[in-house]
Amino acid sequence: MSEVRTERIGSTLLITIDRPRARNAVNAAVAAQLAAALDELESDPTLRAGVLTGADNTFSAGMDLKAALQGESPEIPGRGFGGLTEAELAKPLIAAVEGFAMGGGFELALGCDLIVAAEDAKFGLPEVKRGLIAAGGGVIRLPKRIPHHLAMEFLLTGEPVTGRRAGELGLVNRVTPAGDAAAVAVGLAEKLAENAPLALAAVKKVVRAADPAAVQREEIKKLMQSKDVREGMTAFAERRAPKWTGE
Numbered sequence: 001m002s003e004v005r006t007e008r009i010g011s012t013l014l015i016t017i018d019r020p021r022a023r024n025a026v027n028a029a030v031a032a033q034l035a036a037a038l039d040e041l042e043s044d045p046t047l048r049a050g051v052l053t054g055a056d057n058t059f060s061a062g063m064d065l066k067a068a069l070q071g072e073s074p075e076i077p078g079r080g081f082g083g084l085t086e087a088e089l090a091k092p093l094i095a096a097v098e099g100f101a102m103g104g105g106f107e108l109a110l111g112c113d114l115i116v117a118a119e120d121a122k123f124g125l126p127e128v129k130r131g132l133i134a135a136g137g138g139v140i141r142l143p144k145r146i147p148h149h150l151a152m153e154f155l156l157t158g159e160p161v162t163g164r165r166a167g168e169l170g171l172v173n174r175v176t177p178a179g180d181a182a183a184v185a186v187g188l189a190e191k192l193a194e195n196a197p198l199a200l201a202a203v204k205k206v207v208r209a210a211d212p213a214a215v216q217r218e219e220i221k222k223l224m225q226s227k228d229v230r231e232g233m234t235a236f237a238e239r240r241a242p243k244w245t246g247e
Helices: 028-043 065-069 104-110 126-130 138-145 148-157 163-168 181-192 197-208 212-224 227-237
Strands: 004-009 012-017 049-054 093-097 100-102 114-118 122-124 174-176
Touching (some): 004 028, 012 028, 012 181, 049 104, 093 181, 100 104, 104 122, 104 138, 114 163, 114 181, 122 163, 126 148, 212 227
Parallel strands (some): 049 093, 093 114, 100 122, 114 174
Antiparallel strands (some): 004 012
């Protein structure tokens, strides 16, 4: 039985963690299937962006502790927790959060490029309450996304905040009424898809680079030699929408 479902909506791949009885907690099967879904997104040239969400109005409760106690690993070597948190994806990925995004679930959202959240969603990193730290990217990424002391409050107290509060903190891109996160995220993904795929990939590569200036110079050089940059300029001059080929 599949733990992760995929659905194509236009040029967007909607990826849904589907373990509602376990609040979409991540076990070995979820990690493997989520990694496979991300491979599908990356390898298909007709797909321009992905949306990650969870079934039954819950994003993810994080690591499946019962499975972990039985020796299962929710990590994929080289790709991190859930096959996502250390993956270097070229295409944009948007988290659509309803309900709980706790622990590793929050870290999956942080591993995405954009976050859309329902106003009553719950974001939290409760690892310290279990004797752990948020080692799936939470400790590293969160202080880079919001002010230091606010991030430390998340990490040291383990207490959750609502989607509305996450929006006030600048942690999420869009706050929606309950039940609308996925639809808004897909709309945002389709908006991203209007832009040149090579340019989107280059933005992501430069942002995550250890030496962004050097990587930026190399990426600009490659973009200026691409067919898409000529198409973008021509379309602007001709006052029409560009037709991207990813070449």
